[in-house]
Amino acid sequence: MAAERFPVQIEGRDLELSNLDKLMYPGAGFTKGEVIDYYTRVAPLLLPHLEGRALTRIRYPNGVDGAHFFEKNAPGGTPSWVRLETLPVPGSTKSRETIDFVVVDELATLVWVANLASLELHTPQWRVGSDPDLLVVDLDPGAPAALQECCAVAMLMRDRLSEDGLRAYPKTSGKKGMQLCVPISARQNAEIVTGYAKRVAEELSARVPGSITAKMARAVRPGKVFIDWSQNAAAKTTVAPYSLRAQPSPTASTPLTWDEVEAMATGASPARQFSAGELLSRLSTHGDLLADLLSPGPLLPDLLAS
Template identity: 75%
Template sequence: MKPLLVTIDGREVQLSNLDKMMFPDFSKGEMIDYYTRIAPVLLPHLRDRAVTRIRYPDGVDGAHFFEKNRPGGTPSWVRLETLPVPGSTRSRETIDFVVVDELPTLVWLANLAAIELHTPQWRIGADPDLLVVDLDPGAPAGLRECCAVAVLIRERLAADGITAFPKTSGRKGMQLCCPISGTQDAEVVSGYAKRVAEDLATMVPGSITAKMAKQLRPGRVFIDWSQNSAAKTTVTPYSLRAGPVPAVSTPLTWDETAAIAVGEAEARQFGPAEVLARVAASGDLLSHLISSGPPVP
């Protein structure tokens, strides 16, 4: 298929290899279509955040790589922000990050086979405005056990005035996302998340661990508080995830989360068509993340 030059919101974007399969039975053209249609609810979660991409030039069955720096051939209209990267594996002091503020940039990245989009808990030039609790199940625990732990964490955070919103990871676990004030540095936020995780691990030691050691995880849900480090990123809501089939990091309601926890609803990830239908019916269940919340204790 010949490259196709399209104009999106006044920007020229070249699309290529639209029939290339990114997943079995899911082409690059279908991936671009998904990202275009989900953009109204996805873009607010990407806006003003440096995006890390995971690119799969030959689809999920081929090699992949993480990309933070601007790729070669970046159009002049793409927003770039030069930011420090302490501890870079390539000894760089700064990186020119791509910022996805508009649909043409999102489509351009999708055309580069950037299946996954990951963002930090802070907006450029500011302290964290999100607290993220990542729930990672150790087999045989799975998403159902994560949902049960999520309900406990919700209650624990609510006692401190923090409101949590759940989403699937698009893989095996889930995350809780909490709007916070953006007035405290990442070290303070991460310290608070660690205390919450340790409190719950003490309360339910047979089901929860707050320690990263792999040997402690089988049959437990690891509450990964370290996601709040300034250097960490989390998969962005509505991003696709690479795997055997296309799955999406999908916002859930708390009723759904509780139903999964007790076995009244299926514990599973959601595909792109399902997510588009959910958004058409209910809008963005994570819209509250766009506004600031309270400081952490």
């Protein structure tokens, strides 16, 4: 049976939506139409964080219970009005020298991406043509450690970064852990940013070795929070704020206040991920808690010279 298609026009762009009743999250009864509706409603806050960044999508054509694939290149049939940027991809697993990346700068492109069952949106720490303007601290708990322990480590990391004049902004990952996002000056390359993140992660690991690790080896992670400093490498991406995640129910990467992080760390509030609906309901109260990421931050200190 041919897929049902619905022509729509968004801000002067013509596109077709399809299979809106298809279940993307079968356990929650959440359809592709609801995925598109979610991304449309969160777009005013999400789009500024996607603008200018090469987008990696994780697509689930048959929902979260089916097969999925990562997609960096523009697929066949990409509308002519979608912004594409041809960028080098050294070390590509498919032996490609360049990829035509999709860049989501407008609502129509976001809706087009969502209609392709791109549930998860991941971006690098840099904008096209620039060095990194974000430092990302990814906090990954090894069971039995969980989000509560991540929140405790997040507060330690916040205070350590503050010593260097850096301000961190927390968000849940939408899965197990969380990230801290730090605006920095886009005048230092990825190697400098990664080196700084590694040094600070190792400092905290040495300070609290029973609870924190900065080592990649999975054998040392159980019961600890892994501070993944490697996320700042030029080839790495991080889930975008407000992105959905492919879980049994539709969770989303949700910006938090530091009061919420402290409450979760101390047990005053349950440490948990937030659903797409909960995130949307927070917007009227909180607005974009990550708005400061859109302005340049300071240069990182040169720890190697200290």
